[in-house]
Amino acid sequence: MKTPDLLELAARNLRESVLRNSLTTLGIAVGVASLVAMLSLGVGLQQLATRRLEKTGLFDTVIVSRGDFGGFGARARGAATAENNRALDETARREISSLPGVLEAVPDLRMMTQMRFDGKPHRAMVAALPLSAHDREAFENIQGSFFSSRNAAEAIVQRRFAEELLGRAPGSDEASSAGEALPALQPLLGKELVMYYAERVPAANPSSGKAGTPGSSPTPPRASQAPAAAAPANGADAGVNTPLAAFSVVPQTRSLRIVGIVADEPDTLRGVGRARVFIPLDFAQGLQIITPSDLREGSGLADRSYTALSVRVRNSRDVPGVEGSIHRMGFNAFSVLDASRDLQRFFTVLDLFLAIFGSLALAVASLGIINTLVMAILERRREIGILKALGASDTDVKKLFFTEAGAMGIVGGVLGVTLGWMIGKVINAGANIYLHRQNLPSETFWSVPWWLVLGALGFSLAVSLVSGLYPAARAAKLDPVKALRYE
Amino acid sequence: MSMTTTTHNAPGTIRTVEICRHYTLGTSVIRAVDGISFSAQGGEFIALLGSSGSGKSSLLNLIAGLDRPTSGDVQVDGRSLSELSSEELARYRRHSVGIVFQAFNLVPSMTVAENVELPLRLAETERRDRAGRVGEALDRVGLSPRLAHRPGELSGGEQQRVALARALVNSPRILLADEPTGNLDSHTGMEIMELIRDCNRRLGMTVLLVTHERALAERYARRLLFLADGKLVEDQPILPFPGESAVRP
Numbered sequence: 001m002k003t004p005d006l007l008e009l010a011a012r013n014l015r016e017s018v019l020r021n022s023l024t025t026l027g028i029a030v031g032v033a034s035l036v037a038m039l040s041l042g043v044g045l046q047q048l049a050t051r052r053l054e055k056t057g058l059f060d061t062v063i064v065s066r067g068d069f070g071g072f073g074a075r076a077r078g079a080a081t082a083e084n085n086r087a088l089d090e091t092a093r094r095e096i097s098s099l100p101g102v103l104e105a106v107p108d109l110r111m112m113t114q115m116r117f118d119g120k121p122h123r124a125m126v127a128a129l130p131l132s133a134h135d136r137e138a139f140e141n142i143q144g145s146f147f148s149s150r151n152a153a154e155a156i157v158q159r160r161f162a163e164e165l166l167g168r169a170p171g172s173d174e175a176s177s178a179g180e181a182l183p184a185l186q187p188l189l190g191k192e193l194v195m196y197y198a199e200r201v202p203a204a205n206p207s208s209g210k211a212g213t214p215g216s217s218p219t220p221p222r223a224s225q226a227p228a229a230a231a232p233a234n235g236a237d238a239g240v241n242t243p244l245a246a247f248s249v250v251p252q253t254r255s256l257r258i259v260g261i262v263a264d265e266p267d268t269l270r271g272v273g274r275a276r277v278f279i280p281l282d283f284a285q286g287l288q289i290i291t292p293s294d295l296r297e298g299s300g301l302a303d304r305s306y307t308a309l310s311v312r313v314r315n316s317r318d319v320p321g322v323e324g325s326i327h328r329m330g331f332n333a334f335s336v337l338d339a340s341r342d343l344q345r346f347f348t349v350l351d352l353f354l355a356i357f358g359s360l361a362l363a364v365a366s367l368g369i370i371n372t373l374v375m376a377i378l379e380r381r382r383e384i385g386i387l388k389a390l391g392a393s394d395t396d397v398k399k400l401f402f403t404e405a406g407a408m409g410i411v412g413g414v415l416g417v418t419l420g421w422m423i424g425k426v427i428n429a430g431a432n433i434y435l436h437r438q439n440l441p442s443e444t445f446w447s448v449p450w451w452l453v454l455g456a457l458g459f460s461l462a463v464s465l466v467s468g469l470y471p472a473a474r475a476a477k478l479d480p481v482k483a484l485r486y487e
Numbered sequence: 488m489s490m491t492t493t494t495h496n497a498p499g500t501i502r503t504v505e506i507c508r509h510y511t512l513g514t515s516v517i518r519a520v521d522g523i524s525f526s527a528q529g530g531e532f533i534a535l536l537g538s539s540g541s542g543k544s545s546l547l548n549l550i551a552g553l554d555r556p557t558s559g560d561v562q563v564d565g566r567s568l569s570e571l572s573s574e575e576l577a578r579y580r581r582h583s584v585g586i587v588f589q590a591f592n593l594v595p596s597m598t599v600a601e602n603v604e605l606p607l608r609l610a611e612t613e614r615r616d617r618a619g620r621v622g623e624a625l626d627r628v629g630l631s632p633r634l635a636h637r638p639g640e641l642s643g644g645e646q647q648r649v650a651l652a653r654a655l656v657n658s659p660r661i662l663l664a665d666e667p668t669g670n671l672d673s674h675t676g677m678e679i680m681e682l683i684r685d686c687n688r689r690l691g692m693t694v695l696l697v698t699h700e701r702a703l704a705e706r707y708a709r710r711l712l713f714l715a716d717g718k719l720v721e722d723q724p725i726l727p728f729p730g731e732s733a734v735r736p
Binding site for chain 2: 001002004005009012016382383385386387388389390391392393394395396479480481484
């Protein structure tokens with residue numbers, strides 16, 4: 001029998017017992033809906049977690065340090081050998097920037113310094129951030145704004161530091177983590193914050209630095225030996241192999257306008273080195289702030305090296321490749337990709353369990369299909385006999401019952417996906433109402449990707465066809481002589 | 488009216504060789520058909536007569552390919568049905584035989600046209616050719632105006648006409664009729680028998696008619712086979728109509 005005839009006959013047969021077949025199809029729909037609702041929740045939670053983690057910048061970032069520096073990941077990845085003591089300088093930065101999959105490689109500039117606000121001193125870790133950091137989660141609920149330009153003399157302060165500047169006691173942990181604590185600190189916005197820092201200037205002209213730059217003051221915050229010739233700390237090493245570049249350390253001040261307040265530092269990889277004040281990276285580089293590596297290596301202004309680089313990759317999938325390339329260049333590289341892998345494993349297991357629970361309803365529905373089709377065989381026994389007498393082969397009869405089972409599976413699948421989608425939407429809406437009442441921002445916990453829609457339809461069809469196996473075989477084996485005698 | 492003569496080479500020849508169909512019920516064996524041998528030439532009209540349980544319908548089912556013999560063989564146009572696979576046997580039923588049952592056996596949910604179209608669907612006949620062939624078959628039985636009716640809306644005689652049209656629509660070589668008038672009054676039964684004889688004469692179909700009405704058999708068939716307890720007890724030719732040749736068993 002040709003397929004259109006098969007479909008026509010199957011549709012006719014299904015219409016004949018419309019109530020029973022509709023109930024069976026509804027059973028399949030409920031099964032598919034539970035599967036889709038469960039998995040869409042699992043997928044949605046996974047996407048939410050991934051989205052959140054990606055926004056932290058942790059999963060697409062590789063921190064690079066010198067090969068002989070026992071810093072980030074030195075133990076985890078194996079410290080580089082002694083010969084891998086290549087300087088992490090501008091040449092290396094450019095080389096890393098040009099690696100496939102790398103978006104940018106920026107110096108990790110941070111220093112402990114003193115700030116003055118309203119005439120009072122405050123100690124703070126200052127970190128320089130590229131403009132690309134704007135996309136990070138930490139700046140989602142910023143109070144105020146991000147840096148206006150790459151060279152702006154602007155600062156974004158961390159909430160606890162802002163509270164300290166305003167002379168307020170730091171809030172409790174619960175309150176401090178909530179986004180609504182920030183508006184209370186709004187008076188700080190637009191105010192001036194004075195940063196004290198040590199500038200390195202070439203030794204040949206130690207005092208011709210930028211002491212007179214606008215907005216700066218030559219007054220050191222406390223007694224200082226500046227200007228003074230700095231000797232490299234690792235003089236033995238540098239003294240043998242590297243021409244020493246002498247430089248002077250000149251105390252400087254710089255006025256910064258507070259433009260934003262954030263709850264957390266964007267770079268949560270840091271532990272004790274967490275910053276409380278952020279300034280634009282290009283602006284910070286222009287200040288020629290002295291860094292620990294300057295003292296260690298004694299490099300000149302032109303070939304100064306960095307303590308660390310923060311390398312952002314296009315996709316978290318690119319991280320292992322980039323890490324490997326950086327290792328081969330002789331540097332230490334560290335990322336939290338392993339944590340990401342664990343997370344993926346967790347969600348895979350979660351999805352598996354959700355799918356198993358969701359499939360239970362579909363398994364029950366498949367029993368409904370078997371029951372319906374077996375009943376149909378009993379009811380249509382004579383009709384099957386007629387078909388066989390007229391020349392229907394066993395295969396024709398089998399195909400007819402398969403088509404009926406498949407039709408119930410497809411219709412049930414479509415209804416189920418729609419129902420599951422609606423259930424997911426309702427759960428999402430309900431959860432967001434709850435979040436709204438808790439003064440938390442809305443989230444999407446639920447997602448129905450195309451693969452889930454197609455997979456659910458395919459699974460529904462497959463389950464229906466498997467359920468149709470026994471009834472179809474039974475119908476095909478009917479003895480036409482007995483079937484024709486059946487009343 | 489063109490008369491059909493029976494010949495050994497015409498399509499629709501049937502030959503049974505010591506054919507048996509035994510059923511086992513518990514410890515007892517029921518010999519529904521027990522070693523029947525006979526030959527029917529193409530275009531012959533044979534009536535199978537016998538009392539209830541004599542094995543008429545069982546023999547018809549074996550010739551129709553609806554059942555397989557316990558032993559022996561059925562040959563149609565020289566081809567042994569025992570050697571056919573299940574699929575080949577279905578193809579044989581589809582193209583070579585048309586069956587009319589006492590109980591009509593129409594599909595109640597289908598219209599008259601759909602019932603008649605059913606063998607064409609199974610034979611994978613092109614859709615565009617079907618309406619013409621359905622109309623032709625229904626014309627032959629005089630039921631063209633009832634195309635859209637369902638079997639439940641027809642009289643017994645009309646239902647049997649539909650069953651006959653369905654049996655004819657694929658132009659089979661053999662028409663097997665199992666008590667076709669059994670559920671009809673005598674007048675309607677005569678009408679159906681006239682149609683069957685018409686198929687035999689005009690289309691040259693071999694007709695095997697199962698009946699227990701001797702008068703009906705003698706009136707329409709040209710040869711009578713008497714069955715009792717599953718055995719062929721008598722093979723009796725009937726004088727031919729004028730212009731027909733007698734058939735020798």
